[in-house]
Amino acid sequence: xxxxxxxxxxxxxxxxxxxxxxxxxxxxxxxxxxxxxxxxxxxxxxxxxxxxxxxxxxxxxxxxxxxxxxxxxxxxxxxxxxxxxxxxxxxxxxxxxxxxxxxxxxxxxxxxxxx
Amino acid sequence: xxxxxxxxxxxxxxxxxxxxxxxxxxxxxxxxxxxxxxxxxxxxxxxxxxxxxxxxxxxxxxxxxxxxxxxxxxxxxxxxxxxxxxxxxxxxxxxxxxxxxxxxxxxxxxxxxxx
Numbered sequence: 001x002x003x004x005x006x007x008x009x010x011x012x013x014x015x016x017x018x019x020x021x022x023x024x025x026x027x028x029x030x031x032x033x034x035x036x037x038x039x040x041x042x043x044x045x046x047x048x049x050x051x052x053x054x055x056x057x058x059x060x061x062x063x064x065x066x067x068x069x070x071x072x073x074x075x076x077x078x079x080x081x082x083x084x085x086x087x088x089x090x091x092x093x094x095x096x097x098x099x100x101x102x103x104x105x106x107x108x109x110x111x112x113x114x115x
Numbered sequence: 116x117x118x119x120x121x122x123x124x125x126x127x128x129x130x131x132x133x134x135x136x137x138x139x140x141x142x143x144x145x146x147x148x149x150x151x152x153x154x155x156x157x158x159x160x161x162x163x164x165x166x167x168x169x170x171x172x173x174x175x176x177x178x179x180x181x182x183x184x185x186x187x188x189x190x191x192x193x194x195x196x197x198x199x200x201x202x203x204x205x206x207x208x209x210x211x212x213x214x215x216x217x218x219x220x221x222x223x224x225x226x227x228x229x230x
Contacts, residue, residue, distance in 0.1 A: 004158070033216065040202075040223065040225070041222070041223065042204050042221065042222060043159065043204075045217050045218070048216060056216075056217065058217075090158050092158070102216065103149075103161050104161070104216065105160075105161075106151075106159045106160065107158050108156065108157050108158050109156075109158050
């Protein structure tokens with residue numbers, strides 16, 4: 001099973017709302033990633049967790065707050081977002097023995113719209 | 116120097132034809148070059164990947180050609196089918212010095228295969 005699941009599929013939120021995106025994998029992977037993807041653009045890396053520890057933060061604004069409660073679960077907490085944050089948010093995971101060389105498996109994404 | 120340049124942006128091919136997508140890079144430290152396929156509403160999925168110690172890798176109808184001296188690599192899709200219609204991203208990564216799996220993506224090619 002090479003499935004990464006993400007919920008919700010779609011999310012509409014106002015600029016004052018607080019919401020969370022959830023990502024789950026049961027492949028035993030120890031590296032998990034958050035990406036942001038705008039229409040017709042490649043994914044942009046936001047955060048990497050390796051063995052439940054944050055290893056990369058690509059200078060993402062603090063209105064995005066990642067959390068990795070355990071090795072199977074990754075959350076992205078959203079607060080005071082801007083309309084330009086509207087995008088497809090992708091989660092990925094990899095085995096984690098060597099994140100630089102591991103194949104990353106992507107979830108289907110959460111389509112976020114900020115009004 | 117971290118960029119990967121991908122062309123064309125969009126490609127229309129007749130069913131049964133050959134689709135060719137090209138990528139070029141500058142950073143000679145890159146040592147792993149994956150291609151991802153993304154269907155609308157889905158996350159990217161690894162299609163095929165190559166290391167620079169080989170000049171060609173074939174998996175079914177998909178072939179990567181790699182020219183180390185020119186710092187270029189390309190994806191060839193033989194006998195293209197309407198089901199191949201998707202966006203294709205080339206990527207590159209330095210697996211030795213990279214700290215955590217940061218793929219450098221090309222800008223993507225939207226492929227449409229006409230019946």
